[in-house]
Amino acid sequence: MMYDTSGATxxxxxxxxxxxxxxxxxxxxxxxQARGLAAATDWQAKxxxxxxxxxxxxxxxxxxxxxxxxxxxxxxxxxxxxxxRQFEAGC
Numbered sequence: 001m002m003y004d005t006s007g008a009t010x011x012x013x014x015x016x017x018x019x020x021x022x023x024x025x026x027x028x029x030x031x032x033q034a035r036g037l038a039a040a041t042d043w044q045a046k047x048x049x050x051x052x053x054x055x056x057x058x059x060x061x062x063x064x065x066x067x068x069x070x071x072x073x074x075x076x077x078x079x080x081x082x083x084x085r086q087f088e089a090g091c
Contacts (some may be wrong), residue, residue: 006087013080020073027066034059 037055 002024006083006090010080010083010087013076017073017076017080018067020076024066024069024073027062027069029063031059031066034062 034055
């Protein structure tokens with residue numbers, strides 16, 4: 001006997017999409033904080049210039065993670081929607 005698990009799959013993908021949205025927001029917050037640290041640095045000292053450079057690089061890396069998280073969230077939401085359509089078609 002075959003059981004349709006697309007409803008359960010859709011529910012699980014809904015959780016994944018919601019959690020990835022949280023991750024994406026937190027990455028955005030971390031990016032802003034890193035950019036704020038770089039902007040607040042006194043540019044006079046060599047150490048401050050080095051810190052600013054590293055903080056900028058870190059902010060760019062974090063920002064790229066936000067793009068990945070958002071892409072994964074959209075993919076999970078699309079998979080969830082497809083699973084719901086399959087579940088509803090089977091009813």
